[in-house]
Amino acid sequence: MNQLDILIPFALPPAELARDLLRQCQAPALAMLLGRGRAAAPAQEHDPFSRALPHEHWLAQRFGLPRGGADSSPAVAAALMRGLGHAPQAGRWFVLHPAHIHVARDHLVLTDIGQLALDEAQSRRLFASAAPLFTEIGHELVYGDARTWFLRADAWDGLRTSTPAAASGRNIDIWMPEGPGELAWRKLQNEVQMQWFSEALNEEREMQGLKAVNSIWIWGGADVAAAAQSPYAASFGLDGWARAFGPAASAAAAQVIGGSGHRLLLLDQLSELALAEEWGLWLQRMEELDREWFSPLLESLRSGGVDAVNLLLSGADRLAGIAVTRGALRKFWRQPSLSKLSA
Incomplete structure (x- = not known):
């Protein structure tokens, strides 16, 4: 199965800002993916005083x-x-x-x-x-x-x-x-x-x-x-974890989306802006992600280039998963919406 897991740290804005930010956000491809997708599991609440952020705990678990x-x-x-x-x-x-x-x-x-x-x-x-x-x-x-x-x-x-x-x-x-x-x-x-x-x-x-x-x-x-006993590199390698804490050259969207097998993609372009509380720039970066990543991803799902996508969205104290398949895109009664980013 051609499946892509996409981890997006700080895609979930603070609850007190979420409504205003999402009202202004122009990300139609992401809205379609979120609106047609389903919750892969109940959203996880994390201790706001934890010594690691939700996506960091997820990466550690994923890499074993x-x-x-x-x-x-x-x-x-x-x-x-x-x-x-x-x-x-x-x-x-x-x-x-x-x-x-x-x-x-x-x-x-x-x-x-x-x-x-x-x-x-x-x-x-x-x-x-x-x-x-x-x-x-x-x-x-x-x-x-x-x-x-x-x-x-x-x-x-x-x-x-x-x-x-x-x-x-x-x-x-x-x-x-x-x-x-x-x-x-x-x-x-x-x-x-x-x-x-x-x-x-x-x-x-x-x-x-x-x-x-x-x-x-x-x-x-x-x-x-x-x-030495950890199988962290067996399936996904270490690159994703390293990029969680520092910049690295990203592969082109077509190269990643056009791959095969079960893959992990980390899109951490929102992290620096969220940590600096630059929410206006966060909005701009989210819209860039929509054009550069989510739009081609949506087209690949529609055409059958990718069978399934799991969006893993995190904030300072939350982690949510949304599963999207090609079949789910045909559920026209589910309206495109970014509301799951504030849930």
Whole structure:
């Protein structure tokens, strides 16, 4: 069966904004798919204070990643390392992101890491500056790419962490790591912040209108031995998960839709705008998705190029699934509607 699962983070806007946004949204192809489709399962409500967002939990489950522990981010570090060409042999590894934390009225706020615009040369300068601080206390630090590094800390097994997307735009106090290694991490994070405070690189960035890289964020702790047993790459590979946390070149719609078998597509173009609460731009991006993806997808369903589509729609605290088949498109009595985005 030629089936396409499409995960669309932040397609479900906040309840208090949904009616107004959807009244303005011009997305006829998506409205047709949603109107003719049926709920694949009851919508799932998620704890708004969970340390990972609904689509991140879904990805972890879909890829068969080992559980990150109760109230912690998904155990993705070892899988992401392999996806970036590293082969960790042992130990407990965490994902690290260079980050920007700014001061609000009475608390600190993590900026969405997607807005940092950190290039390879800048990231390597910061990595070289911070690495001795990790080496001095016996922790291995590995460079992944411009926005993703890795830390080995075997003694921190059980440290509860939050994904950067879950914490973005919020008071970071309740999203900071807790558990084994908590105090050691805070000390290390503070030392890195002090080291980077005097970096000429940050002065250069600020002169260019860019945010200073003034902190690091940790999450995704995973034991290599447990991760080695995970079948996360067997069916869908790792690309979808990696793209959930960073930009990647997207294949053309015709190439993806025209494939065969059971496939997964992640359309994460709404994430950065939703995290920044740029809802006007969110509307524009949704309409772009309708033209570039949902319209050709609808035509492919009608022509039989695709047999079935499962739309997996998430928000900050909800996840809903809509199943659409070629036969469902013939149910003309079901009117096109975006109302399922506010359900």
